[in-house]
Structures are given as C-alpha cells and as structure tokens.
Amino acid sequence: MAQIRCTDLTLAYDGVTVADGIDFTVNAGDYLCIVGENGSGKSTLVRALLGLKAPTSGSITFGDGLTAKEIGYLPQQTEIQRDFPASVREVVLSGCIGRFGHSLFYTKLQKDLAAYHMERMGIADLAKKCYRELSGGQQQRVRLARALCATGKLLLLDEPTAGLDPIVSRELYSLIEHLHKTEKITVVMVSHDLEAVMHDASHILHLKKKQLFFGTREEYLDSEIGKTFLGGAGNA
Amino acid sequence: MLEMVFEMFTYPFMLRALGVGVLVSLCAALLGVSLVLKRYSMIGDGLSHVGFGALAIAAVANLSPLKVAIPIVVIAAFFLLRLSENSRLKGDSAIAVISTSALALGVLVISVGGGVNTDLNSYMFGSIYAMSGEDVTLSLILSAVVLFLFLLFYTRIFAVTFDESFARASGVRVGLYNMLIAALTAVTIVLGMRMMGAMLISALIIFPALTSMRVFKTFRGVVISSAAVAVICFVVGITLSYLLDAPGGASVVLTNLAAMLLFSLIGMVRKS
Structure with missing residues (x-):
C-alpha cells in the first residue's frame, strides 16, 4: 500500500x-x-x-x-528566521510540537529525541548556539533535525x-x-x-x-x- | 531624594498608576516578543490609534471608556491581523489608513463634542491620574490571563512565531494563536493607553523585545529579559517623572530608549 x-x-x-x-x-x-x-x-x-x-x-x-501530521516538513527559510533569537535546541525541539497530543510541555522522551537527531545531523555541539549566527548549511541541518523530530x-x-x-x-x-x-x-x-x-x-x-x-x-x-x-x- | 521616593508611595493615585503600569508593561512585553519577531509591531501602533478614537467616542457619549474601547479595539485587532497576514506590504499601508482615520475621527469627535469633560492632551500623551480602582482590578485580571496563557502555550507560541508553515503542517492551529495574541494585545493597549497616551503606548510592546534581542540569543532569554526590562523601565520611568515633575508616559518611553541603548552597547562589546 x-x-x-x-x-x-x-x-x-x-x-x-x-x-x-x-x-x-x-x-x-x-x-x-x-x-x-x-x-x-x-x-x-x-x-x-x-x-x-x-x-x-x-x-x-x-x-x-x-498520516498528514507525520510528514517531516522542511519549509523554505523565511525572512523572519534570519534575525530570530533562538537556540539550535529550541528550534529542533519545536519539531516535536505535532507529537504533543494534549500535553503542553516537552517531555523527557521528546528532549531525548531532539538530542538524538541533533547528534545525527552533526550539530550536537551547536545546541546552545544562536540559530541566526549559524552558516546557511548549518541552519539547514538544524531545520532537517527539526523535521526528523516530526517524522520517522x-x-x-x-x-x-x-x-x-x-x-x-x-x-x-x-x-x-x-x-x-x-x-x-x-x-x-x-x-x-x-x-x-x-x-x-x-x-x-x-x-x-x-x-x-x-x-x-x-x-x-x-x-x-x-x-x-x-x-x-x-x-x- | 529617597524621601521623595518614599513619599511617592503614599499617594493612592501613584500606587494605582504603578500597579496598573507594571502589570500592563509586563503583558505588553510578553506579547511584544511574538509581535516584534513576526514583524507585526505596526499592529500595536494601529490599535492604539483605534483605541484613541474609541475612547473619544465613549467620552463624548458619556459611556464607560473601557466598555466601549475594549470590544472595538479587539475587533480592530482581528481585522488588522487579517490585513497583515494577507499581504505584508499592502497590510502596512492598510494599517496606516485605518489608524490615521481612527485618530482623525477621535480628534473630530472630541472637538465637536467639546464642553464635555475631555482633555485631548491627556488622551494623546497620557495621564497618571487617569487610573481608577476599576482599572486596577481589570489589569490584575488581564495580566493573570496573559501570564497564564503565555506560560501554558509557551512552546506553541515559539513554534508559531518561529515558523508558521512548519507549525501549521504539524497540526498546530496557527490562526487561533495569532488571534489570541492579537486579542490580548488589544486589551493590554486599551488598559495602558490612558496612562501612557495613545501616541506612546505601543512603545511598551516594541521596546522591551527589541532591547532584549540586542543581548540575548535564545527565545527563552529574550522572553525573560523582556519581562524584566519592561517592569524595571516602567518603575524607573514613573519614579523619574515624579521626581522631575515630568509627564509619565514620555518618561517611561525615554527610559526604555536608554535601556535599549545600554543593551546595544553591551551587545556590541560582547561581539568584539
């Protein structure tokens, strides 16, 4: 199917x-x-x-x-994001947003998931860095890690x-x-x-x-x- | 001088102004982070002008100012949000059209309905004597609601602010959160504008977020710093206005400007 x-x-x-x-x-x-x-x-x-x-x-x-919600989406970069104060970890974690159900905060499981995908994308050492200060390629890896948090x-x-x-x-x-x-x-x-x-x-x-x-x-x-x-x- | 500061706290009108001001600044700063980052700061400015028009009509018609202004400004907020979402560029000019029209209408209503107990100057630039017990109660309720919702939906507000498309694709109801932020902003502006003035209230929304962004590099850092900067600047500004016998709203805005310059300096030093 x-x-x-x-x-x-x-x-x-x-x-x-x-x-x-x-x-x-x-x-x-x-x-x-x-x-x-x-x-x-x-x-x-x-x-x-x-x-x-x-x-x-x-x-x-x-x-x-x-299901439609389980698609890991990587949208095009927006103007807003170029100047956005957010850490790499905050961005990657937000990929788990669709896995919330009714819970409001990130669970331990989701934090581990984000850490795992940062590791896989080779950006674990950038976790605390500011997203807007990364190079274009690094930013895409961050956004890819975020998309992976939303999908398997x-x-x-x-x-x-x-x-x-x-x-x-x-x-x-x-x-x-x-x-x-x-x-x-x-x-x-x-x-x-x-x-x-x-x-x-x-x-x-x-x-x-x-x-x-x-x-x-x-x-x-x-x-x-x-x-x-x-x-x-x-x-x- | 310290004596004068203590003396300040013995006046009930000053306590009311401080209470309302601190709470409104806090709410404005939190909402402002999202509005500024999404390039929606113009909405705050537009809403304050609409609020001015609504207050003028309420005064001339001898109605309760808040009961008239809050619903009108909330409706205007949804409308302005729609305009900004549809097209950034056209939205900008559309907001200018609406806000200047509302301002003109307010000025006209006040001058035609003259003789009524209205003071154009205090509407435009604020008056710390304007706060009533009702305002204090309302500000308490509002700030409790804003704080509660902001904390409750913090992760979703981040997602919606950072990347609407991604949030939407993940099943977050983006429109709902945008409307929530716009509605809360509208109420915050109406509550704060009689003290800060219609011309100056949007500073409370824009300044703390911009100031914090000079130094802090994470969303959480910017949010916490904005809240702190807003409250400190308000208290310092009002105290200065009392000591120097200067207008309150203007003093608060200039204190915010000073904070922004200070933060920019810190940001620059850090970079080099």
Missing part, C-alpha cells in the same frame, strides 16, 4: 486552477523529486500534501501507517538548497541520501537543482500547470519531456 496516493488532483486558488490532472503515488522508500518551473503548481501541491490546502477535486490518501517515515523538502553554495548543497544532498538509504526514510523533494537531484531520485514528477510526467528516473531520462527539460537546464 502506498504512503501517499494522489488521484486526479485539481488544485486552485480563488477559483483559478493552478494545476490539474495530478496523479501519482509515493511508496515507502521512494525518493520522489517534484520538478517544474516557477508557478507550475509545486508549492501548491506541497501545501495540499500537508493538508493546508484542500484540493478542488480528486483525492489525497495516506496509507502504510502514514517521510520527509517533505521544499527547495532545501535554496541560497546555499554548491559545496554545501552537495553535502546536504548526501545527508538526505544517507537518511533515505540507511534509515529507509521516504523523501519527497521540490527542487530546481536538477543535476544533483537526478543522482539520488528514484521517481520524478514534472509539473507545468498539469502533470507532464510521472515515473521512475530512468523513464524520465528516456522521455521526450525529460530530455528537453534537462537539456535546457544543462545549457543554462
């Missing part, structure tokens, strides 16, 4: 269709990359997957033990390498690939960075107001649309 199944999805804002005909599945252990130009409906699809935006028609169903199953990453230099981006990709391989975490990633993505992704979803392509990476590389898109990006 698939973790996420989208069936003939139509997404719209204020009655204007952003994207339609979206039909794909994500199985446990997949690494799905969602590609497309700006305004192609990627962000709206992300919001829909998180349950923040109701589809106009079609359906999104979760299975295989996954599926990471949803929205342009995780935006604003990072190529070396740091590559490090982050290998960190994600490591989580995917060794911990069997399903990865769904929105990205512009085609070259890096093509190495790791197992499946590709290409959007342009509608679904242009969904299939495995190999099928995509052989397809007309894949060749055009990648060729265009390669020359750019």
Whole structure:
C-alpha cells in the first residue's frame, strides 16, 4: 500500500486552477523529486500534501501507517528566521510540537529525541548556539533535525538548497541520501537543482500547470519531456 | 531624594498608576516578543490609534471608556491581523489608513463634542491620574490571563512565531494563536493607553523585545529579559517623572530608549 496516493488532483486558488490532472503515488522508500518551473503548481501541491490546502477535486490518501501530521516538513527559510533569537535546541525541539497530543510541555522522551537527531545531523555541539549566527548549511541541518523530530517515515523538502553554495548543497544532498538509504526514510523533494537531484531520485514528477510526467528516473531520462527539460537546464 | 521616593508611595493615585503600569508593561512585553519577531509591531501602533478614537467616542457619549474601547479595539485587532497576514506590504499601508482615520475621527469627535469633560492632551500623551480602582482590578485580571496563557502555550507560541508553515503542517492551529495574541494585545493597549497616551503606548510592546534581542540569543532569554526590562523601565520611568515633575508616559518611553541603548552597547562589546 502506498504512503501517499494522489488521484486526479485539481488544485486552485480563488477559483483559478493552478494545476490539474495530478496523479501519482509515493511508496515507502521512494525518493520522489517534484520538478517544474516557477508557478507550475509545486508549492501548491506541497501545501495540499500537508493538508493546508484542500484540493478542488480528486483525492489525497495516506496509507502504510502514514498520516498528514507525520510528514517531516522542511519549509523554505523565511525572512523572519534570519534575525530570530533562538537556540539550535529550541528550534529542533519545536519539531516535536505535532507529537504533543494534549500535553503542553516537552517531555523527557521528546528532549531525548531532539538530542538524538541533533547528534545525527552533526550539530550536537551547536545546541546552545544562536540559530541566526549559524552558516546557511548549518541552519539547514538544524531545520532537517527539526523535521526528523516530526517524522520517522517521510520527509517533505521544499527547495532545501535554496541560497546555499554548491559545496554545501552537495553535502546536504548526501545527508538526505544517507537518511533515505540507511534509515529507509521516504523523501519527497521540490527542487530546481536538477543535476544533483537526478543522482539520488528514484521517481520524478514534472509539473507545468498539469502533470507532464510521472515515473521512475530512468523513464524520465528516456522521455521526450525529460530530455528537453534537462537539456535546457544543462545549457543554462 | 529617597524621601521623595518614599513619599511617592503614599499617594493612592501613584500606587494605582504603578500597579496598573507594571502589570500592563509586563503583558505588553510578553506579547511584544511574538509581535516584534513576526514583524507585526505596526499592529500595536494601529490599535492604539483605534483605541484613541474609541475612547473619544465613549467620552463624548458619556459611556464607560473601557466598555466601549475594549470590544472595538479587539475587533480592530482581528481585522488588522487579517490585513497583515494577507499581504505584508499592502497590510502596512492598510494599517496606516485605518489608524490615521481612527485618530482623525477621535480628534473630530472630541472637538465637536467639546464642553464635555475631555482633555485631548491627556488622551494623546497620557495621564497618571487617569487610573481608577476599576482599572486596577481589570489589569490584575488581564495580566493573570496573559501570564497564564503565555506560560501554558509557551512552546506553541515559539513554534508559531518561529515558523508558521512548519507549525501549521504539524497540526498546530496557527490562526487561533495569532488571534489570541492579537486579542490580548488589544486589551493590554486599551488598559495602558490612558496612562501612557495613545501616541506612546505601543512603545511598551516594541521596546522591551527589541532591547532584549540586542543581548540575548535564545527565545527563552529574550522572553525573560523582556519581562524584566519592561517592569524595571516602567518603575524607573514613573519614579523619574515624579521626581522631575515630568509627564509619565514620555518618561517611561525615554527610559526604555536608554535601556535599549545600554543593551546595544553591551551587545556590541560582547561581539568584539
């Protein structure tokens, strides 16, 4: 059974269709990359997957033990966060917020969980450091640790390498690939960075107001649309 | 001088002003941390102008000021929040439109309804004589509510302030918390504005958080420091105003400015 199944999805804002005909599945252990130009409906699809935006028609169903709340989400960095006084530990701990139920404060278990993920992301020694004083790459590791606190199953990453230099981006990709391989975490990633993505992704979803392509990476590389898109990006 | 300070505490109006002021400063500072970090400080400013308009209408219509102003400003708070959420840039100018209009309406109502027992100057810039026993009771209730809710929802307030998208995706009801903060801010502003003045009350919201951010680097540090800075600055400011026979609201704001400069200096020294 698939973790996420989208069936003939139509997404719209204020009655204007952003994207339609979206039909794909994500199985446990997949690494799905969602590609497309700006305004192609990627962000709206992300919001829909998180349950923040109701589809106009079609359906999104979760299975295989996954619920919308258990998605480990890595949103894009906001302007507010660049200047935010918070320790690394405070940020990572806030990843446990969805695991609260009705309790109001962090439990010992959640604090241990946060410590564990900081360790795994190699930021344990930064726990007391101020988030805004970290480098871009370190900040992404902090936010990745936070996302991991929210999930053990599926990471949803929205342009995780935006604003990072190529070396740091590559490090982050290998960190994600490591989580995917060794911990069997399903990865769904929105990205512009085609070259890096093509190495790791197992499946590709290409959007342009509608679904242009969904299939495995190999099928995509052989397809007309894949060749055009990648060729265009390669020359750019 | 010490004698004069002791003498100050023998006047019931001073005690009332101090009591209300300390509690309102505390609430404003806690709410301010979230508002400042989310770039919503303009909301505080807008609300104080709406509050001025509401107070003016209440005075001319001879109604209880708090009973008129609190509901109007709470409604305005929801409205301003909506505007800011929809679009940052348009929200800014929309808030300016609403706040200047409310201010103009207030000035007009006061001058047309003249002869009534109103004093434009004390509304604009505050008066420490304005605090009644009712205000003290209300401030006590309000600050208890703000403190209780703030502590109770502390972790969620952090999550909502730091990253709305992530909090939303984790199932936190972000809109609810935003509305709660806006409503509490509205009540805080109405309670404090007759003492601090409509033009000056938003300083209590903005200053302590900004000051604390110069030195403290964790959310918890900023919250605790803001509360302390707010209370200390209010007491020092009011005491100075009593000793120097200066206006209370203005003295408190300038004390806050001094604290901010001091903290900036500490921050700079630490960095180098």
